[in-house]
Amino acid sequence: MSDERIVGKVFLVGAGPGDSGLVTRRGAYLIEQADVIIYDRLVGSDILDLAADSTELINVGKTPGKSSISQSNINNLLIDEAKKGKTVVRLKGGDPFVFGRGAEEAAALSEQGIHFEVVSGVTSAIAGPGSAGIPVTDRGKASYFTVVTASESPGKTDSDINWDAIAKGNETVIVLMGSKNIDEISKVLIEGGRDPSTPAAIVESATMANQREIFGMLANIGELAALSRISAPCVLVIGEVVESAKKLQVRTNFPLIGKKILVTRSRDQASKLSLALRDLGATVVELPTIAIGPIDDYTDLDAAIGNLSDYEWVIFSSVNAVNAFYSRLIQKGLDSRHFAEVKIGAIGPATCHALGLKGIAPDFIPPRAVSDSLISNFPHPRSDVQKILLPSPKVAPETIKLGLGKLGWSVHRVEAYRTVIPKESVKKAELILNEGLDMVTFTSSSTVTNLDAMIESGIPPDVYIACIGPVTAKTACDKGMKPDIIAEEHTINGLVSAITFFYSS
Incomplete structure (x- = not known):
């Protein structure tokens, strides 16, 4: 061997x-x-x-x-x-x-x-200036650039950097790791022949929500940095290209710039909301408050699947319900043909999309992606023995079951999956809240309940709360929270629009 x-x-x-x-x-x-x-x-x-x-x-x-x-x-x-x-x-x-x-x-x-x-x-030498609207090259202003590190003092006699040569050039100068030496760098370049009135800028925490920019001239950029208490990480940019930032004003294109927003969705579902918020300039912190787990006993769910033809409707209220139901269906050797004799209802575009991936086109979709819209628009039964199957998590609001029951339907809510609190998130929750947030987002009642269970001190009063809809908002109120935003369109896009409008106004 x-x-x-x-x-x-x-x-x-x-x-x-x-x-x-x-x-x-x-x-x-x-x-x-x-x-x-x-x-x-x-x-x-x-x-x-x-x-x-x-x-x-x-x-x-x-x-x-x-x-x-x-x-x-x-x-x-x-x-x-x-x-x-x-x-x-x-x-x-x-x-x-x-x-x-x-x-x-x-x-x-x-x-x-x-x-x-x-x-x-992507190096911060280019992305840092770019995030502030400063191109490192620009026709007529700079055709090349120099990148140096200033982790050591520019006044050091045996420095590896030829500051005199850099001072005599006319290129863009980009200095990394120089937060402690900005004033000294400026003096060395001016003494070497660089015009004191050369535009200069500092970009701190580039591309992040807490990004700051300081604009000045080579002669005073060190003083401005000290007054503004600039700290690492930062990029110092020197050259005529700095003037481009005034015209481009790239930061105005991001209405959520400088906002730190917590996303509490499950890890595999957080990306759409997170990406949408990031595209608008927010710094997103993901803390999954939900993990989808299997149920302890499949007896009731298996019986419902086996007797599916006894139901008039199957209503899916979430993507998780679709995935959990189909997972069990496949384990039993069945597929979408098993729905041939029943009608399908679905709440929300994401749930419809999940069904579409299984080859199912819902027979009923409420005008708005919320339980109340389903109830108020759902047809009445022809008799009091007609049944609806409602696959749900173990713990879920009774809104749909009670509402359809009042219409005369016999609603069988069957446990299809469990929502559990991810262990790794429990350790992070208090730390994230203590680090400072601008807003917490909730996309379901479970995200509210689970985050509330994770934190002892509650959400700080200066942190805004955004809910995807009234059911989620009610759960938040029941937990002693005060939602600042309740999206009118109860979808991820609707929640993002509501957050953007909130900050814009």
Whole structure:
């Protein structure tokens, strides 16, 4: 037998400038597949949330002014994890080969015969200025640019950076990691011959909700930075291209810019809401308050499926109900043909879409995606023995069952799935709320109930609450919350529109 050991692989992945939407598709895929992620300080939690629950996360970030793990120890950690046969993602802010010591880590891996791959990221040297409407090149203003790091003082006699040469040029100058040395950098460039009136800007926390921009001239940008208490991470931009920001005003295109919004949907359903909010400029924090689990006893559900022809209607009120019902249907060797003798009702476009993927076109869709609209528009039964099957979670509002019952229907609500609180979210809930939020969104009664169960101190009074509809809002009120927004259109798009209108007005 061969005693050759199985060796894993290391991926040196660029996490981009901060916004999780700017991670490359390749990078996001590798984060999802990793056994272990070794990440830097500036990698945001929403990027790490892409990882599987089983992924080991190791923080090796270097914080200015504090002791931290050495680069040689990081190299050894990468090697050790790979030799265990693991898929290792080394996650770095920006691009791993732009002031990220990626080359040093690649060399260490190569010396040990460890397979590795470099996955480029969007560098903050370009994305940072761009997020403030500053192009690094612009015809007539700058045809090339220089990127330097200022982690060390520019006044250092043996500096590797030729500041005199940079000062005498006319190109755009982009300075990374220079938050502590902005005033000194400006003085060195002016002494070297750069015009003191050259436009300059600082972009702090680029691409994030808390992004700030400071505009001035080379002569006073250091003073402005000090007055504004600029801190890392930030990008200093010097050159005529800075003037473009006044004309472009890119930040005005994002009505939710600067807002930090919590999405409480289940992990596999959060993406649509999160993406829509991010597209409008918000920083989204995902905290899944729901995980869909199997029920303990399938006796009642199996009986309902076996006697489906006894029902006049089957009504699905959510995507989860569709998926859970179909999962059991398939396990019993059945498919959509089993619905041949019953009619299908569905609440909301997402539920209709889920049924459409199964080859089912609903026979009844209420005008509005809410239980009350279903009840007020649903046909009356021809006799008091006609039955409706309502697949539901174990704990659910009685609204539909009671409302249709008053119309004369015999409603059989059968448990099809359970909603449970994800264990990993319980640990994060209080921390996320304490870090500061602008708004919490709720898309179902279960998201309200579960978040309420996770937190002891409640939602802070200065945090707005947005609900997808009146049923969810009622649950929030029952828990002592005061919804600020109740979407008129009870869909994800309707909720996003309501949030946008709320902040715009």
